[in-house]
Amino acid sequence: MNSENWFEKQIIKNRLFILGAGFSANAGVPLTDKLLELTMSKFANECPGLYERVNQYAQICRNTDIQLDYSKVNFSDLCTFLEYQELREYGGGERWSNAGSREKLALKFYIAKTIVENTPKNENIPDIYLRFAEQLHDKDIIINFNWDCLLELALDKLGKKYTYNFEENRIKICKLHGSVNWCLGSPEILGKPLQQNKLKWQPVGLAHTLMPIDLYQSLELKNFIDWRFIQPLGQTKPFLVLPGYGKGFDVRNIAVLWYKPEFALAFTHDVYIIGLSLAPDDFFIRSFFLDNFPYIDSFSSIKGREIIIINPSQDAEENYDFILKNNSAKLINDNFQISHVEEMYKKIKI
DSSP states (O other), X not given: OOHHHHHHHHHHHOOEEEEOHHHHGGGTOOXXXXXXXHHHHHHHHHOHHHHHXXXXXXXXXXXXXXXXXXXXXXXXXXXXXXHHHHHHHHHTTOOOOTTOOHXXXXXXXXXXXXXXXTSOOXXXXXXXXXXXXHTOOTTOEEEEOOSSOHHHHHHHHHTOOEESSOOTTSEEEEETTEETTEEESOOTTXXXXXXXXXXXXXXXXXXXXXXXXXXXXXXXXXXXGGTTTOOTTSSOOOEEOOSSTTHHHHHHHTHHHHHGGGGGGGSOOOEEEESOOOXXXXXXXXXXXXXXXXXXXXXXXXXXXXXXXXXXXXXXXXXXXXXXXXXXXXXXXXXXXXXXXXXXXXXXXX
8 A cells, every 4th residue: 555545545534523612511411591581590599799799790891780581692792891990900900810800710610510410410401412423533632612511421431542732643632712620820739649639630731832731631620529618719720711802811821722623624534523513703713724625625635525514593504604615524403412413424435
């Protein structure tokens, strides 16, 4: 076999999966509007003092003094207003910490806690996710814009190895919006006796010239049982990239995470985009797509590559128009379901 044929056969096996909120929705992980409502309810019950400050900011943002229905509050607008308040603190020399204001850190904490609470436990993971995880292999790359650990839990249950830092012989997961079980920089518990490190923090391994501060992951915080006795603003400061105009600050902290997956299209064949809304005002995600997808065919001349977009939104065809212009792209205007996974099985077997 000549080197060109060998290269082609290797590429055909490799796939790129791009996951949005619609991927996890079937498991009961709440979408944005419901997530904010559940988060603020938990926030109010467990930390009323800080909640009231965030609630007041939200009322100012909505120009009202009546109690808000958080299922109708624009999440991006609220996060942008919190960013503005943090800017005022920073300008006045009153910034609470380099990680952000108390209000924003507490909001991230309760978002993460709410997500983990609504993510299925090991024994209750729906079959669709186990089947999806089962057909993944170590040359696949997953770009995941979700904060939840549903995919990781499914892989853990199946005993399949994955990596956040592109280790060889593992399924590669790139979480460009952060994760409920991550924090930026070393948690305070590190360096203390092992028995005190109950959350099992360990470096993700992404320290780089573009990212001098490493991310740390907790092996325990994927499960809700370990969240019950943790307080906000302690060692657990979930690294979540929030929407809104402050997004650039968090993305800059993990620039290498956004940079590394750019090579993925050169070494993968089929591309699956599942449940990603591609919001018109999310310039980071749109820029990532616009910068890479128009040139998808220039990386190799291998035939038969498909770009499959699975999205039930009425706006999906319009939002993905720049990709659908490619003859190898198709839109499945439906919710993610088990039949789509079975098609992936068939293709990888062929």
